Amino acid sequence: MELVSRIRIGEDNRQKFRRNRAPYHRAQGWSPLEKDGNAIPAVQVFLTQRTFVRICAHAGSDLHNEVGGWLVGKTYLDRETGTPFIVINTMLPAEFTLQGSAFLTFTQDSLVSLHATLAEDYPDMVLLGWFHTHPKMGVFFSEWDRWLHENFFPEKWQVGLVIEPFSASGGFFLQQTNGTLDTRRYFGFYELYHRRKRSIVHWRNLTPVNHLLE
Numbered sequence: 723m724e725l726v727s728r729i730r731i732g733e734d735n736r737q738k739f740r741r742n743r744a745p746y747h748r749a750q751g752w753s754p755l756e757k758d759g760n761a762i763p764a765v766q767v768f769l770t771q772r773t774f775v776r777i778c779a780h781a782g783s784d785l786h787n788e789v790g791g792w793l794v795g796k797t798y799l800d801r802e803t804g805t806p807f808i809v810i811n812t813m814l815p816a817e818f819t820l821q822g823s824a825f826l827t828f829t830q831d832s833l834v835s836l837h838a839t840l841a842e843d844y845p846d847m848v849l850l851g852w853f854h855t856h857p858k859m860g861v862f863f864s865e866w867d868r869w870l871h872e873n874f875f876p877e878k879w880q881v882g883l884v885i886e887p888f889s890a891s892g893g894f895f896l897q898q899t900n901g902t903l904d905t906r907r908y909f910g911f912y913e914l915y916h917r918r919k920r921s922i923v924h925w926r927n928l929t930p931v932n933h934l935l936e
Protein backbone atom coordinates (compact mmCIF):
# COMPACT_ATOMS: atom_id res chain seq x y z
CA MET A 723 0.00 0.00 0.00
CA GLU A 724 3.01 2.23 -0.26
CA LEU A 725 1.72 3.63 -3.52
CA VAL A 726 -1.60 4.57 -2.01
CA SER A 727 -0.16 6.44 0.91
CA ARG A 728 2.33 8.22 -1.28
CA ILE A 729 -0.22 9.28 -3.81
CA ARG A 730 -2.53 10.46 -1.13
CA ILE A 731 -0.38 13.53 -1.43
CA GLY A 732 -0.95 14.58 2.11
CA GLU A 733 1.95 16.97 1.96
CA ASP A 734 1.37 18.60 -1.40
CA ASN A 735 -2.34 18.73 -1.03
CA ARG A 736 -2.66 20.01 2.48
CA GLN A 737 -4.82 22.76 1.27
CA LYS A 738 -5.14 26.30 2.28
CA PHE A 739 -8.40 27.52 0.89
CA ARG A 740 -8.05 30.95 -0.59
CA ARG A 741 -10.89 33.30 0.22
CA ASN A 742 -12.45 34.67 -2.88
CA ARG A 743 -15.76 35.63 -4.34
CA ALA A 744 -17.36 32.61 -6.00
CA PRO A 745 -17.73 33.52 -9.70
CA TYR A 746 -21.44 32.83 -10.01
CA HIS A 747 -21.80 35.99 -12.09
CA ARG A 748 -19.55 34.52 -14.77
CA ALA A 749 -21.00 31.03 -14.75
CA GLN A 750 -23.91 28.91 -15.85
CA GLY A 751 -25.14 26.31 -13.38
CA TRP A 752 -25.97 22.80 -14.62
CA SER A 753 -28.01 20.45 -12.51
CA PRO A 754 -29.00 16.79 -13.04
CA LEU A 755 -32.51 16.34 -14.40
CA GLU A 756 -33.13 13.82 -11.67
CA LYS A 757 -31.83 15.17 -8.46
CA ASP A 758 -32.05 14.55 -4.80
CA GLY A 759 -32.80 17.78 -3.00
CA ASN A 760 -31.43 16.35 0.23
CA ALA A 761 -27.95 15.70 -1.17
CA ILE A 762 -25.70 18.67 -0.43
CA PRO A 763 -22.29 18.56 -2.11
CA ALA A 764 -19.30 19.31 0.11
CA VAL A 765 -17.94 21.69 -2.54
CA GLN A 766 -19.32 23.60 -5.47
CA VAL A 767 -17.55 22.75 -8.72
CA PHE A 768 -16.60 25.38 -11.30
CA LEU A 769 -15.27 24.06 -14.59
CA THR A 770 -13.75 26.36 -17.19
CA GLN A 771 -15.16 26.13 -20.70
CA ARG A 772 -11.74 25.45 -22.11
CA THR A 773 -11.28 22.49 -19.81
CA PHE A 774 -14.78 21.21 -20.57
CA VAL A 775 -13.91 21.19 -24.28
CA ARG A 776 -10.64 19.39 -23.67
CA ILE A 777 -12.30 16.79 -21.45
CA CYS A 778 -14.98 16.12 -24.07
CA ALA A 779 -12.36 15.80 -26.82
CA HIS A 780 -10.39 13.31 -24.76
CA ALA A 781 -13.55 11.44 -23.77
CA GLY A 782 -14.47 11.03 -27.43
CA SER A 783 -10.99 9.92 -28.49
CA ASP A 784 -11.75 6.24 -27.88
CA LEU A 785 -15.37 5.18 -27.86
CA HIS A 786 -14.66 1.52 -27.22
CA ASN A 787 -12.55 1.75 -24.13
CA GLU A 788 -12.60 3.79 -21.00
CA VAL A 789 -10.27 6.76 -21.11
CA GLY A 790 -9.58 9.33 -18.47
CA GLY A 791 -7.35 11.86 -16.89
CA TRP A 792 -6.72 14.26 -14.06
CA LEU A 793 -8.50 17.43 -13.01
CA VAL A 794 -6.25 20.27 -11.86
CA GLY A 795 -7.01 23.65 -10.36
CA LYS A 796 -7.54 25.54 -7.13
CA THR A 797 -9.60 25.42 -3.96
CA TYR A 798 -11.39 28.41 -2.44
CA LEU A 799 -13.78 29.53 0.22
CA ASP A 800 -16.53 31.84 -0.94
CA ARG A 801 -15.83 35.14 0.75
CA GLU A 802 -19.52 35.90 1.15
CA THR A 803 -20.98 32.59 2.29
CA GLY A 804 -17.94 30.64 3.53
CA THR A 805 -18.88 27.79 1.18
CA PRO A 806 -15.94 25.85 -0.27
CA PHE A 807 -15.62 25.75 -4.03
CA ILE A 808 -13.11 24.50 -6.55
CA VAL A 809 -12.16 25.84 -9.96
CA ILE A 810 -11.00 23.21 -12.43
CA ASN A 811 -8.58 25.12 -14.61
CA THR A 812 -7.06 22.37 -16.65
CA MET A 813 -7.01 18.66 -17.30
CA LEU A 814 -4.21 16.27 -18.02
CA PRO A 815 -4.87 13.11 -20.01
CA ALA A 816 -3.73 10.02 -18.12
CA GLU A 817 -2.13 6.84 -19.23
CA PHE A 818 -4.51 4.61 -17.43
CA THR A 819 -3.98 0.90 -17.69
CA LEU A 820 -6.89 -0.87 -19.19
CA GLN A 821 -7.91 -4.25 -17.94
CA GLY A 822 -10.98 -5.21 -19.92
CA SER A 823 -13.47 -2.81 -21.38
CA ALA A 824 -14.88 -1.67 -18.05
CA PHE A 825 -12.00 -1.68 -15.67
CA LEU A 826 -9.29 0.88 -15.65
CA THR A 827 -6.65 1.57 -13.12
CA PHE A 828 -3.89 4.04 -12.55
CA THR A 829 -0.33 2.94 -13.01
CA GLN A 830 2.43 4.00 -10.72
CA ASP A 831 4.22 5.56 -13.67
CA SER A 832 1.23 7.68 -14.59
CA LEU A 833 0.93 8.98 -11.05
CA VAL A 834 4.63 9.72 -10.73
CA SER A 835 4.65 11.61 -14.01
CA LEU A 836 1.49 13.44 -12.95
CA HIS A 837 3.12 14.77 -9.82
CA ALA A 838 6.24 15.80 -11.69
CA THR A 839 4.09 17.69 -14.19
CA LEU A 840 2.07 19.34 -11.45
CA ALA A 841 5.14 20.52 -9.58
CA GLU A 842 6.84 21.84 -12.69
CA ASP A 843 4.04 23.27 -14.78
CA TYR A 844 1.29 24.04 -12.26
CA PRO A 845 3.03 24.88 -8.99
CA ASP A 846 0.09 26.93 -7.72
CA MET A 847 -2.51 24.28 -8.47
CA VAL A 848 -3.55 21.02 -6.88
CA LEU A 849 -4.94 17.71 -8.01
CA LEU A 850 -8.68 18.20 -7.73
CA GLY A 851 -9.65 14.77 -8.95
CA TRP A 852 -10.02 12.61 -11.99
CA PHE A 853 -12.36 11.84 -14.86
CA HIS A 854 -13.09 8.80 -16.95
CA THR A 855 -15.57 7.56 -19.50
CA HIS A 856 -18.17 4.84 -19.32
CA PRO A 857 -18.92 4.14 -22.98
CA LYS A 858 -22.51 2.85 -23.25
CA MET A 859 -22.67 2.19 -19.52
CA GLY A 860 -24.17 5.28 -17.98
CA VAL A 861 -23.11 7.79 -15.38
CA PHE A 862 -22.37 6.11 -12.06
CA PHE A 863 -19.47 5.07 -9.86
CA SER A 864 -18.72 1.35 -9.94
CA GLU A 865 -17.48 -0.23 -6.73
CA TRP A 866 -14.02 -0.12 -8.25
CA ASP A 867 -14.41 3.59 -9.05
CA ARG A 868 -15.43 4.17 -5.47
CA TRP A 869 -12.41 2.29 -4.21
CA LEU A 870 -10.07 4.32 -6.40
CA HIS A 871 -11.72 7.55 -5.40
CA GLU A 872 -11.71 6.90 -1.68
CA ASN A 873 -8.07 5.82 -1.73
CA PHE A 874 -6.59 8.34 -4.09
CA PHE A 875 -8.92 11.30 -3.65
CA PRO A 876 -10.02 11.24 -0.02
CA GLU A 877 -10.47 14.97 0.45
CA LYS A 878 -13.89 16.60 0.40
CA TRP A 879 -12.73 18.94 -2.30
CA GLN A 880 -11.65 16.14 -4.62
CA VAL A 881 -14.09 15.00 -7.28
CA GLY A 882 -14.58 12.28 -9.86
CA LEU A 883 -16.23 13.08 -13.19
CA VAL A 884 -17.84 10.28 -15.20
CA ILE A 885 -18.73 10.86 -18.85
CA GLU A 886 -20.89 8.71 -21.10
CA PRO A 887 -19.86 9.85 -24.58
CA PHE A 888 -22.59 8.06 -26.56
CA SER A 889 -25.52 9.69 -24.82
CA ALA A 890 -23.58 12.94 -24.22
CA SER A 891 -23.97 12.91 -20.48
CA GLY A 892 -21.80 13.37 -17.46
CA GLY A 893 -21.76 14.10 -13.77
CA PHE A 894 -19.52 14.69 -10.79
CA PHE A 895 -19.20 12.27 -7.90
CA LEU A 896 -18.07 13.81 -4.66
CA GLN A 897 -18.66 13.70 -0.98
CA GLN A 898 -21.71 15.28 0.50
CA THR A 899 -21.44 17.61 3.46
CA ASN A 900 -22.09 14.64 5.76
CA GLY A 901 -19.10 12.77 4.29
CA THR A 902 -21.04 10.16 2.31
CA LEU A 903 -20.19 9.35 -1.30
CA ASP A 904 -23.22 8.17 -3.25
CA THR A 905 -22.19 6.02 -6.22
CA ARG A 906 -25.53 6.48 -8.00
CA ARG A 907 -26.09 10.15 -7.38
CA TYR A 908 -24.02 12.67 -9.27
CA PHE A 909 -23.89 16.42 -9.09
CA GLY A 910 -23.79 19.09 -11.74
CA PHE A 911 -21.35 21.96 -11.94
CA TYR A 912 -20.89 25.58 -12.87
CA GLU A 913 -19.68 26.24 -16.38
CA LEU A 914 -17.22 29.09 -16.04
CA TYR A 915 -17.44 31.41 -19.05
CA HIS A 916 -14.29 32.27 -20.92
CA ARG A 917 -15.11 35.62 -22.49
CA ARG A 918 -18.61 35.70 -23.78
CA LYS A 919 -21.53 34.51 -21.73
CA ARG A 920 -22.54 31.78 -24.11
CA SER A 921 -22.91 28.22 -22.94
CA ILE A 922 -21.22 25.33 -24.70
CA VAL A 923 -22.34 22.49 -22.42
CA HIS A 924 -24.27 19.91 -24.43
CA TRP A 925 -24.77 17.11 -21.93
CA ARG A 926 -28.37 15.97 -22.15
CA ASN A 927 -28.69 14.72 -18.59
CA LEU A 928 -28.20 18.21 -17.15
CA THR A 929 -30.47 21.19 -17.15
CA PRO A 930 -29.48 24.85 -16.78
CA VAL A 931 -30.18 26.49 -13.43
CA ASN A 932 -29.21 29.76 -11.88
CA HIS A 933 -28.03 28.14 -8.73
CA LEU A 934 -27.39 24.46 -8.19
CA LEU A 935 -29.07 24.37 -4.82
CA GLU A 936 -32.29 25.88 -6.11
Ligand SMILES: [Zn+2]
Pocket residue numbers: 854855856862863864867
Ligand atom coordinates in the same frame (compact mmCIF):
# COMPACT_ATOMS: atom_id res chain seq x y z
ZN1 LIG B 1 -15.88 3.74 -13.92
